[in-house]
Amino acid sequence: MKEKLTLVLFKDHQNARTFELPLHRIERTGILYVLVIFLTLLSSAFMVRAAYRMWSAKSEGSVEKVQSLQHELTEVRASYQALQAHLSGQSSSSPGSANGSLRSILFTSIPSQSLRSPLPSRESLSFRLEPLKFRWQGNFLQVSTAIEYRKGDEGNQQGNFFIVAQGPQNLYAHPEGAFSEAGQEVLMDPESGEYFSVSRYREIRARFGPVERHDQIQSLQLFMFDKNKNLIYFDRISLKDLDHAAGAPTGPIAPKRATAPKAPSGDDAPAAAEAPSAEVPSKETTHDEGSDSGNNE
Structure with a gap:
């Protein structure tokens, strides 16, 4: 059933x-x-x-990646600080020894094949570089210079350049992206620098920042390469030394007061000179590089 x-x-x-x-x-x-x-x-x-x-x-992979990047950043900072220590002692050495030391210490900053021993003298170059100038605009550092082609022919000078601003804990570079990625053997590749081709005159401008205090940037360095990626010009200036050399004021500058001459009496009144106008200095102070900067002069 x-x-x-x-x-x-x-x-x-x-x-x-x-x-x-x-x-x-x-x-x-x-x-x-x-x-x-x-x-x-x-x-x-x-x-x-x-x-x-x-x-x-x-999550574990992110932590490991962060630790790896921090380790690489520490190595880059250490190599760059060693570079700064060697470059700071070049002012008291001869041009020949400075060029030799450049080849031995810049290998971690730029490719070794880009170094020439010795560097060409500045008089032998086909261009003239105006002294570096800088000024602060708020929390940004404005840097300017210019390249002038000085040969009488119809040629030109081509290449790439970097401007590096360095402080105790900060490192900036122009143009953006000039520093190599983490893990690379060199800090800067000439091909990543700003390209220039000058047959007469070309201005160079760079901007670094923002920074919390002005003393976070203490020096400027200029690297210039020819079209074959060879280093042909290097210069380093200290902002602190330029401040002392230029006599930059530490406080506000009071404008000068012009005193008008006494008005003459009698018939000499029409021939009286007008009182000179008062000149007020600009609030922005521009600093020029001294003539003794560089390593090949």
């Missing part, structure tokens, strides 16, 4: 309708629903577990 479930439906005054459902079908349907729910819960648990593992692996 087969077990069945009988359903009788009544509606208003109509005849009742009867439905018979075998119990084994109901049991199979119930088992199927239970299996579907179980598989859904099991797959959800696996998905949550996999997502958690992926998040954990990503």
Whole structure:
């Protein structure tokens, strides 16, 4: 005898309708629903577990990457500080020894194949570089100079250049992106410098900052390469030395007061000279590089 479930439906005054459902079908349907729910819960648990593992692996990878970048940044700073220490002692050495030391210490800053020993003298170059000038505009340092082609022919000078501003804890470079990516063997690649091609006169302007205090930038360095990526010009100036050399005021400057001459009496009044106008110095102070800067003069 087969077990069945009988359903009788009544509606208003109509005849009742009867439905018979075998119990084994109901049991199979119930088992199927239970299996579907179980598989859904099991797959959800696996998905949550996999997502958690992926998040954990990503977090660990980020920490390791940050530590690796910090280590590389520390190495770059150490090499650059060593470069600064050697360059600071070049002012008391002869041009020949300065060129020799450049080749031995700049290998971590620029490719070794870009170094020439010795560097060409500035008189032999086809261009003349105006002294570096700088001034502060708020928390930004504005630097300017110019290249003048001095040969009488119709040629030109082509190449790339960097301007580096350095302080105790800060390092800036012009143009943006001049520094190589972390993990590279050199700090600057000549190809990433700003390109120039001058046949007469070309101005160079750079901007560094913002900085919290002006003493966070203490020196400027200029690297120039020819079209073959060889270093042909290097110069370093100290902003502090230029401040002392230029006699920059530390406080506000009071404008000069002009005293008008006494008005003459009698017939000489028409011939009296007019009082000179008062001259008020500009508030912005521009500093020029001294003639003794550089390493090849």
